[in-house]
Amino acid sequence: MSSAIKTVQEISDPRLSGRAVKRIAFDEAAIAARVGELGREISAAYPDGELLVLGLLKGSFIFLSDLVRQITRPLQVDFLVASSYGDGMVSSGTVRLVYDPETQLEGKDILLVEDIVDSGRTLNRLMHILGERKPRSLEICALLHKRIAGGLEHETRFVGFDAPHEFLVGYGLDHAENFRHLPYIASLQ
Ligand code: PRP
Numbered sequence: 001m002s003s004a005i006k007t008v009q010e011i012s013d014p015r016l017s018g019r020a021v022k023r024i025a026f027d028e029a030a031i032a033a034r035v036g037e038l039g040r041e042i043s044a045a046y047p048d049g050e051l052l053v054l055g056l057l058k059g060s061f062i063f064l065s066d067l068v069r070q071i072t073r074p075l076q077v078d079f080l081v082a083s084s085y086g087d088g089m090v091s092s093g094t095v096r097l098v099y100d101p102e103t104q105l106e107g108k109d110i111l112l113v114e115d116i117v118d119s120g121r122t123l124n125r126l127m128h129i130l131g132e133r134k135p136r137s138l139e140i141c142a143l144l145h146k147r148i149a150g151g152l153e154h155e156t157r158f159v160g161f162d163a164p165h166e167f168l169v170g171y172g173l174d175h176a177e178n179f180r181h182l183p184y185i186a187s188l189q
Contacts, residue, residue, distance in 0.1 A: 015179070021186040025164055028183045031143075031171060034160050035063070038141065039070020041158060042111065049109045049136055051075040054101060056082060056126070058180070059115035062172040063143045063160075067113065078103045080112075082122055095125035105133035115172045116144040116163060120152040127154045144168065144185075 026034075053071075055064035057079050068077055081099035110130060117123060123140060130138055141158035146165060169175050170182030179186075 013182075015182055017178075019179075020189040021169075022166065022189050024184050024186050025166070025168060026161060026171075026185040031160075031185065032066070035066045035143075036070050038158055038160060039067060039072070042067075042141065043070075043072045045139075045157075046073060046109055046111075050107070051111060052103060052105065052108045052135075053077050053111045053113060054130075055079045055113045056115075056122070057099070059172045059174070060113045060143075062180070063115055064113045067141070076103065080126065082126060095122050097126075097129065105130065105135045107134070107136050109137045110135040110139070111158075112138070112140050114140060114142040114156075116146065116168070117142045117152070117156055118146050118148070123156075124151065124153045143171070144173075 051071075051073065053064065053068055053075050055061065055077065058081075064077070068075065078101035079099065080097065080101060083096045083098050112123075112126065112130065114123065117140075127138065127140070139157040140154060142156050143160040144163035145156055145159045145161070146163045148165065164187065166187035167175065168185050168187055169179035170185045172180055173185065174180045175188060
């Protein structure tokens with residue numbers, strides 16, 4: 001190959017099982033560099049206190065595992081599982097906690113880790129639920145932010161990238177539960 005820049009059509013990735021993707025929005029190197037910066041920002045932002053990093057499953061699982069290894073201060077990790085949807089395929093507009101962390105939140109610095117902020121509905125509801133547990137502080141770290149949420153009640157303090165308004169998969173993000181394991185973030189055709 002003469003050029004270092006490959007179009008997606010030129011990339012033969014068996015993980016895609018033939019599915020066409022439009023482009024790679026963020027490649028492995030760009031993600032790793034930005035996650036390293038976020039780790040340094042977060043380490044500096046919490047000079048003291050008990051830091052509890054709460055990963056929102058499933059989408060955040062890869063981002064969270066990379067991020068916590070870039071944070072150079074003591075911390076604990078737990079997870080939340082929320083569901084934005086009821087039994088149907090259309091969003092019910094409600095967010096339900098399917099798994100609630102057993103860890104005590106009161107008095108701790110809570111960092112809620114999300115893969116992507118889209119409508120912001122999930123975060124608005126979760127921040128309300130977590131705020132009631134009387135943490136010392138409560139902040140959000142999102143790898144991607146679509147910047148379209150008009151009704152966001154809380155600023156996302158740590159943002160990896162502004163996301164293009166495309167359907168993104170990989171690095172934890174799925175389409176019908178597929179493609180979460182891609183090491184890069186791509187947009188689907
Ligand atoms: C996705 C994504 C975020 C949320 C963002 O989760 O991971 O958590 O939606 O959307 P919002 O800003 O419009 O609320 P999803 O419910 O698809 O679950 P998943 O993390 O298991 O993929």
